[in-house]
Amino acid sequence: MKKQLTKDLTLFYTDNFPNKRNIKDISKYVVLGIGGNVGNVKKRFDMLYMMLKQNTQIKLIATSPILQNPPFGYVDQDDFYNAVVVIDTHLNPFELLKYTQRLERRFHRKNEFKNAPRTIDIDIITYKNKTIKSKNLTLPHPEYTKRESVMIPLSFWNAEFIRFSLGQAQINLGFQQRQARLKSGFRLRQLRQAQMNLGFQKLSPKLKVLVGLSGGVDSSMSAMMLQKMGYDVEGVYMKLHSVSEDYHKQNLEAVAKVANFLGIKYHILDIEDKFKEKVYDYFVQSYREGITPNPCVVCNRLIKFGAMVEFAKSLGMDKVATGHYAKTDGEFIYCADDATKDQSYFLAQVSKDVLPMLIFPMSSYKKEEIVSMASKMPSFKTIADKKESQEICFVPTVYTDILSKHFDTDKDGDVLKDGKVVGKHKGYMHYTIGKRRGFSVHGAHDPHFVLSTNPKDNTITVGTKEHLAVNRVVLSSLNMFVDELEFDATVKLRYRSSGVACHVKIKDDKAYVSLKEPVFGVAVGQYGVFYIGDKVVGSGEIVFN
Structure with missing residues (x-):
């Protein structure tokens, strides 16, 4: 949606701009001004929005609509798109400046000369009423009241302010354009060179992202969101095991439906042999040795963010995304906003070399929000209604059914306490540390728990909770x-x-x-x-x- 303010000024409304309108006192927060005029700026703003939401040192409070306006200073270039982002942060102003400069570099910002074309510009406009004058940073920004690119988006939170902003903007704009025409001649060659240097950004392909599609709502919505943000999305379904062909058939039907709806290509990656060697066999052998394995942690490191990342690289992909509930800034993994769904624990063994490639679109959403959004889309409703798996993907019922294919899991054994036999159990593989049911302890009045298992003689040792x-x-x-x-x-x-x-x-x-x-x-x-x-x-x- 867009709103024409004047002949030269247009407001655009997107999914992320504006976001949250009511701010009682903007002076309590940090105001960032963002802008650009090279390539698809609005989609770049969406990417920046996601990066800010994923940064745990920043709380995103609100965003303004996007203002399309004539260039400031030099008119021989494309119109700019500008917006205001309101945040709260524990970073001090100089730390925040370094962070915004890192973000600019990630978007290939080049400092050719003042007011030159740019992919993105991120300025700190105000910082919680602080006043700073230093070599590298002046707060408040010394020229923001003269710029319609800041004042009009700012006026979004103050309806009475907009008439003043528009009047000032038109006066300033006319003066700037006249001055620009007078002064631009001697720098015209520089300007043309800058446009040539930045031209590849206009014509460059979108970032290519491979999304791991499982047939579930989280990965499906991740693909949709990334496509909406302007990424060139492809999907991949990983066939990891053959526990149930119906399982794969149902999942692939869901993946095909999502891919068809989004108009994206998807791949089927059959890595059953590698999964068996690295995950399945590890699972079985761990229980054989009396150890409680965590196959999901191992799978994430070696398969989902190991083999899948390598596959993505072979396709020439820039990024890899999944439906995990977690955050990353390319250096660390962080907890997701939804604490009840946070999966950072399962991702903690992922190689740090892989992190710069990863995107987790679910990071800032609650599960119920994702299900609600998907339920309102006809092509996603069936997926949204699908029961979520709570167990290990290759264990359709209970884990001992898998183990029983490889050895006798139901061989009775002795229960020990203080080295003495006090009861019987049904096979050590049925027990993990802390379990309190499924065995007998003669004459016990207090609850007893498994303290250890011994696969060599098929015994378990128990004790009370303090043990x-x-x-x-x-x-x-x-x-x-x-x-x-x-x-x-x-x-x-x-x-x-x-x-x-x-x-x-x-x-x-x-x-x-x-x-x-x-x-x-x-x-x-x-x-x-x-x-x-x-x-x-x-x-x-x-x-x-």
């Missing part, structure tokens, strides 16, 4: 995103657990973790994930508790 308490753990197979060898953090020792404060010391490729309070039911083979705030700083497999 489950763990004050330290050791992790191996480390995947660290920070270089420090000693630090304080919060650690999650299983997916649905609450984090606990800890002190971490790394030595000889292992992490020695001292817990500030006891944790109950820590299983060898699961993963410990370190967080500082909502940032994942490392992880490793639990090898000792």
